[in-house]
Amino acid sequence: MSVDLAVIGLGYVGLPLARAAIREGLSVVGFDVNETVVRDLNDGRSQVEDPTDSDVQDMLAMGFRATADERDLADPEVIVVCVPTPLTEDAGPDLRAVRAAIGTVARSLRPGMLVVLESTTYPGTTDEVIRPLLEQTGLVAGHDFNLAFSPERIDPGNSTFGLHNTPKVVGGHTSACTDRAAAFYEQFVDTVVTARGTREAETAKLLENTYRHVNIALVNEMTRFCHELGIDLWDVIRLAATKPFGFQPFYPGPGVGGHCIPIDPNYLSHNVRAKLGYPFRFVELAQEINATMPDYVARRAQNLLNDHDRAIKRATVLLLGVTYKSDIADQRESPAVGVARRLEALGATVRYHDPYVPTWSFGDETLTCVDDLDTALQAAELTVVLQAHSDYDGEMIAAKAIRVLDTRGITPRSPTVEHL
């Protein structure tokens, strides 16, 4: 029995895609190499924040099944690959998961199929890596099967924009491939935008996130000299943001975490340097600035205590917010780890609070979230605000804490409160 769609990789990108397709009446099978993920999904439990357990149960009721056995892929009409593309040790693209997934696709490849890669990757991957692997079957892309790239734009925790109302870019190996991929997504995405080809679609995603990476680095670098010049950068950004065109505000922070922004731009810079032999300087500089923010925050903490005649050595420092961004539980690449490690290296005793994180590990330490924020604020020589969780009341923090270094600008300035 064939299915309309097989989704390879059932994480925060693959599952929303499977959900959207099954809600449109498509028959969908999900494949993942992680047997625990597969078992949980078939038991009605989601491993990601969206879809929820209840969404997964609804999907199962509409015929969705997950499998770790590629023989269950059931001759799909369309296969979409949504597996992770992390960085290697030398900050290069790690395509091992993509290559493994494409191997699975190749073993199921039949004439007439559409294969789409959604995993974020460097320009040329679809044409230079995926296509040859698939054509080893003897089938030819653009002739025997359709091949396209469509960047994922899933934003975890974003309750406004989801798969259906975020314009979907698709770029095919041929124009027929593009049209086929566009028709597939148009079934459940309001707006589909066709690219000239796979490279343009691959690069669009990298531009989107490099744009953020570079602009965050801009304000992170500005925050250093504005502090020394006695300029309130937060007020500067507030003022600039009143310009109704040509400006988008970004804010300084303790560093750039997550699975996109610190990772994706490296796919571009690594590719440019590897293929052309020269650096993509904006990205490399932005990477350097953003990556040194945790160290900068630790030094500002030390200086703040010093300014109050306190040593950081043996000082209790309370971190507020250890996730990578506010109001979600995701800790991937969170800058809090770097801040905590540096504070400990300076001799501080680190404690933390985060409403989304009951226990937290950094280095070889595992801490438990302080159970009473009010008491912890009054006990710590220094409180460092790292994430602007909505649960946090800036006024209360400033009132209760002995002194505050606020990297997110949520507390009112005072003689005991300093902003990054």
Ligand code: SAJ
């Ligand atoms: N950050 C700052 N200052 C800022 C904005 C972000 O320090 O002005 C930090 C955050 O604290 C976080 C990191 O950068 O540690 C990344 O933040 P993000 O807002 O870019 O959130 P992400 O990593 O979840 O990025 C995703 C991306 N979505 C996709 O790739 C599909 C990005 O393109 C979205 O623009 C972003 O969500 C979003 O707008 O929420």
